[in-house]
Amino acid sequence: MINLSRWKVIAVVFAAIFGVVFTLPNMLPANVRDSLPGFMPKQTLNLGLDLQGGSHLLLEVDTAALKQEKLSNLLEDVRTQLREANIPFAELRLVNDQVSVLINDPAQANTAVNKLRSTVAAATAGAPGGSGITVAAEGGGRIRLSLSQDAMNAEAGRAVDQSIEILRRRIDELGTKEPTIVRQGVNRIVVQAPGESDPQRLRDVIGQTAKLTFQMVDETVTPEDMAAGRVPPGSQVYPADDGFSQSYVLKKRALVTGEMLTDAQQQFDQQSGQPVVSFRFNGQGARRFADATSQNLGKRFAIVLDGKVISAPVIQSAITGGNGQISGSFTPQSANDLAILLRAGALPAPLKVEQQSTVGAELGADAVRAGIISLAIGGVAIIVFIILAYGLFGVFSAIALIVNVLLILGIMSLTQATLTFPGIAGLILTLAVAVDANVLIYERIRDEAHAGRSPISALEHGYSLALVSIMDANITSAISALIMFQFGSGPIRGFAWTLLIGVITSVFTAVVITQVLIGLWFRATRPKALPIV
Amino acid sequence: MWPLIRLLPREFHFNFVRLAPYAAIFSAILIALSGVSFFTKGLNLGIDFIGGSMIEVQTPGPVDIGALRQTMMRVGGEDAQVQQLGAPNGAMLRFRTAEGVDPVEGAQRIKNELSKTFPGITFKKVEVVGPKVSGELMTSGFLALGVAVFLMLLYIWFRFQLQFGLGAVVGVFHDVLLTLGMLSLTHLEFSVTSIAALLTVIGYSMNEKVITFDRLRENLRKYKTAPLADIINKSENERLSRTLITGTTAILALSGAVFFGGPVLFPLVITMVFGVVVGTYSSIYVALPIILLWGVKRGDEPAEPLKPMAAR
Numbered sequence: 030m031i032n033l034s035r036w037k038v039i040a041v042v043f044a045a046i047f048g049v050v051f052t053l054p055n056m057l058p059a060n061v062r063d064s065l066p067g068f069m070p071k072q073t074l075n076l077g078l079d080l081q082g083g084s085h086l087l088l089e090v091d092t093a094a095l096k097q098e099k100l101s102n103l104l105e106d107v108r109t110q111l112r113e114a115n116i117p118f119a120e121l122r123l124v125n126d127q128v129s130v131l132i133n134d135p136a137q138a139n140t141a142v143n144k145l146r147s148t149v150a151a152a153t154a155g156a157p158g159g160s161g162i163t164v165a166a167e168g169g170g171r172i173r174l175s176l177s178q179d180a181m182n183a184e185a186g187r188a189v190d191q192s193i194e195i196l197r198r199r200i201d202e203l204g205t206k207e208p209t210i211v212r213q214g215v216n217r218i219v220v221q222a223p224g225e226s227d228p229q230r231l232r233d234v235i236g237q238t239a240k241l242t243f244q245m246v247d248e249t250v251t252p253e254d255m256a257a258g259r260v261p262p263g264s265q266v267y268p269a270d271d272g273f274s275q276s277y278v279l280k281k282r283a284l285v286t287g288e289m290l291t292d293a294q295q296q297f298d299q300q301s302g303q304p305v306v307s308f309r310f311n312g313q314g315a316r317r318f319a320d321a322t323s324q325n326l327g328k329r330f331a332i333v334l335d336g337k338v339i340s341a342p343v344i345q346s347a348i349t350g351g352n353g354q355i356s357g358s359f360t361p362q363s364a365n366d367l368a369i370l371l372r373a374g375a376l377p378a379p380l381k382v383e384q385q386s387t388v389g390a391e392l393g394a395d396a397v398r399a400g401i402i403s404l405a406i407g408g409v410a411i412i413v414f415i416i417l418a419y420g421l422f423g424v425f426s427a428i429a430l431i432v433n434v435l436l437i438l439g440i441m442s443l444t445q446a447t448l449t450f451p452g453i454a455g456l457i458l459t460l461a462v463a464v465d466a467n468v469l470i471y472e473r474i475r476d477e478a479h480a481g482r483s484p485i486s487a488l489e490h491g492y493s494l495a496l497v498s499i500m501d502a503n504i505t506s507a508i509s510a511l512i513m514f515q516f517g518s519g520p521i522r523g524f525a526w527t528l529l530i531g532v533i534t535s536v537f538t539a540v541v542i543t544q545v546l547i548g549l550w551f552r553a554t555r556p557k558a559l560p561i562v
Numbered sequence: 563m564w565p566l567i568r569l570l571p572r573e574f575h576f577n578f579v580r581l582a583p584y585a586a587i588f589s590a591i592l593i594a595l596s597g598v599s600f601f602t603k604g605l606n607l608g609i610d611f612i613g614g615s616m617i618e619v620q621t622p623g624p625v626d627i628g629a630l631r632q633t634m635m636r637v638g639g640e641d642a643q644v645q646q647l648g649a650p651n652g653a654m655l656r657f658r659t660a661e662g663v664d665p666v667e668g669a670q671r672i673k674n675e676l677s678k679t680f681p682g683i684t685f686k687k688v689e690v691v692g693p694k695v696s697g698e699l700m701t702s703g704f705l706a707l708g709v710a711v712f713l714m715l716l717y718i719w720f721r722f723q724l725q726f727g728l729g730a731v732v733g734v735f736h737d738v739l740l741t742l743g744m745l746s747l748t749h750l751e752f753s754v755t756s757i758a759a760l761l762t763v764i765g766y767s768m769n770e771k772v773i774t775f776d777r778l779r780e781n782l783r784k785y786k787t788a789p790l791a792d793i794i795n796k797s798e799n800e801r802l803s804r805t806l807i808t809g810t811t812a813i814l815a816l817s818g819a820v821f822f823g824g825p826v827l828f829p830l831v832i833t834m835v836f837g838v839v840v841g842t843y844s845s846i847y848v849a850l851p852i853i854l855l856w857g858v859k860r861g862d863e864p865a866e867p868l869k870p871m872a873a874r
Contacts, residue, residue, distance in 0.1 A: 383692040392686040406818025420565030461812035472804040498776040502769040509765035516706035
């Protein structure tokens with residue numbers, strides 16, 4: 030105790046300075062914080078959504094829908110390829126997540142398999158692990174095509190990454206400040222938007238797939254056939270949202286898709302004054318749109334958004350410039366939102382909201398107030414009690430405790446760990462456990478002194494013997510904090526992180542800081558007896 | 563007479579072991595009561611575990627619970643609960659949307675309906691948990707409790723003898739059962755946060771047991787021939803002042819949050835306070851008696867791991 034090692038003193042001084050410097054920004058009003066010199070840290074505590082208000086959304090990428098879509102695309106590809114090769118076929122359908130087709134002339138089956146292998150199954154090659162599509166002949170002219178699980182998983186993984194990218198673009202366009210968009214687990218995405226953003230609008234923008242296609246209306250189908258469900262293969266009934274018709278029969282093949290858009294803007298129609306979305310195609314899209322419109326003059330095409338027809342105009346003239354506009358039953362805001370969605374691109378698969386939580390900023394402020402009051406009362410109660418109980422040594426503990434709080438808050442500000450409302454309760458209990466370390470040491474010192482040791486020897490033994498218990502106890506606390514961190518979500522993680530930082534700083538402050546303080550005091554006063562004995 | 567620690571006698575001579583049989587009966591009764599409450603009343607599971615929606619509202623004037631309830635019944639929130647919360651103009655609505663309806667959409671519809679019926683109503687908090695996520699939260703929550711207890715058992719086994727580890731684990735189970743019983747009896751909401759509180763209780767309780775065992779192990783080495791019961795009594799008496807001071811500190815520290823933490827922190831903090839009390843109790847009257855009944859290896863103590871860390 031007397032020969033305090035120099036590094037301990039340095040560590041204590043450094044820790045105290047560190048705690049003050051990194052906690053300080055939290056105490057200052059924003060304008061003072063901004064005018065601090067550049068070398069001073071400016072980061073404040075990263076408050077959880079429960080403390081600052083905001084929205085939290087847990088989204089799941091609908092991988093089943095993704096698979097269905099991939100399979101139906103595959104089915105259409107098979108149809109196109111077999112027709113192109115002039116191979117007559119029948120019974121093209123989806124059976125148990127496989128595409129099944131019957132070649133009319135079994136003698137042509139081999140040609141068909143080779144054709145499909147070289148086209149359909151090779152189409153997505155270049156993806157890791159090949160295309161993942163296997164083409165198998167089953168005799169009798171039956172051919173089955175299936176997707177491997179690995180390919181599906183890889184596809185789902187890509188879909189999640191892509192979705193995150195697209196969500197980020199969409200949310201940025203809404204002007205939400207500092208949104209967090211991260212992947213969770215295999216197929217989930219967490220979106221957190223702090224502050225008073227409109228959760229409903231946020232969800233509208235997130236929840237739409239925004240898959241835009243331009244498809245021809247199949248005008249060979251009479252309304253009666255449509256009502257009876259008699260629709261030729263290659264066409265399909267689509268529900269409509271254009272205010273004219275309940276539904277349309279459209280050719281399944283898309284003329285142009287939303288991926289070929291380069292820009293979309295909300296505007297007002299020059300004639301009607303209605304809000305519309307104007308768009309521009311890229312080169313490929315413009316060419317295809319020009320071809321399609323010049324070949325189909327006088328016919329109708331449909332603009333389909335997420336499987337719903339939003340507009341079905343008649344082609345008056347060939348549209349060759351690559352520009353167009355979508356009119357429908359829009360309000361300026363819904364037209365603007367659609368433009369945002371089209372600019373950001375379509376999600377590769379629908380997203381389902383699994384969990385939503387929105388906390389008003391006012392409630393968050395209430396929580397902060399309740400947290401500060403609880404912490405202050407708890408802290409003052411501990412300090413008063415420990416000083417009453419241990420006198421001067423209690424003062425040393427109180428100093429260590431204050432440095433401990435500063436260190437925890439400083440580390441949390443520095444690492445930008447999230448402080449949640451339950452985290453404040455964790456912080457309070459951490460302080461109590463930190464004091465326990467001091468109690469263990471002081472009680473040990475008393476025992477050793479009562480057993481007849483000199484003050485200096487009692488101090489030495491007290492510290493070294495209590496340290497074993499302190500380490501054991503804190504390691505078990507750290508285990509429970511780590512488990513919480515591993516298994517918990519959101520607020521629990523914040524709680525666990527607070528506990529974990531607290532365990533580490535507590536051992537340091539309760540053991541090292543008090544040791545240095547007692548050592549300095551001992552050196553200065555050379556007491557004959559200890560004040561706690 | 564300051565510091566107050568001087569008021570405590572230097573040595574306590576309390577016969578802890580003599581009371582152990584009565585404590586065992588007491589614990590058994592409490593556990594039975596907890597079990598009865600747990601199985602008859604059950605836990606008041608929060609929406610994060612059973613799925614559903616929760617909306618906290620604030621109305622311009624005092625809240626009309628009856629009208630709110632009627633609206634909720636009309637707009638189809640299934641088995642909706644309406645209760646007053648905090649200030650006289652605040653209320654909490656809990657409901658589940660019908661099968662097949664997207665819960666997020668359902669909650670939005672109810673919000674719209676409430677805005678129409680109660681002009682000026684504000685939504686302070688909206689939470690919707692889908693059935694899939696709630697199931698997972700439940701599983702992962704209880705898994706976390708299990709894994710935590712198991713890892714601590716391993717740690718104590720590694721640091722002490724196996725019977726110490728088992729004594730500690732039985733003690734922790736005792737604490738968890740009583741805490742669950744308390745939560746069920748008081749009908750406090752059991753949410754994901756409660757799992758965190760339980761884990762903290764486990765951590766604190768383990769902490770107590772480790773410190774209890776440390777002193778016991780030390781005295782076992784010091785007094786190789788004394789009867790185990792005497793050593794347990796001696797260790798506990800030596801430790802008593804620390805137990806009292808630390809327990810008081812923990813409860814004092816949490817007291818601010820009990821009274822001023824508001825409805826969110828209250829269940830969490832009251833669970834912790836309860837945990838501090840039962841954790842301290844079970845260290846003395848569950849963990850130690852198990853060791854006493856089972857016995858420990860004595861003598862040259864081959865089963866003991868070395869006394870590390872302190873040796874310097």
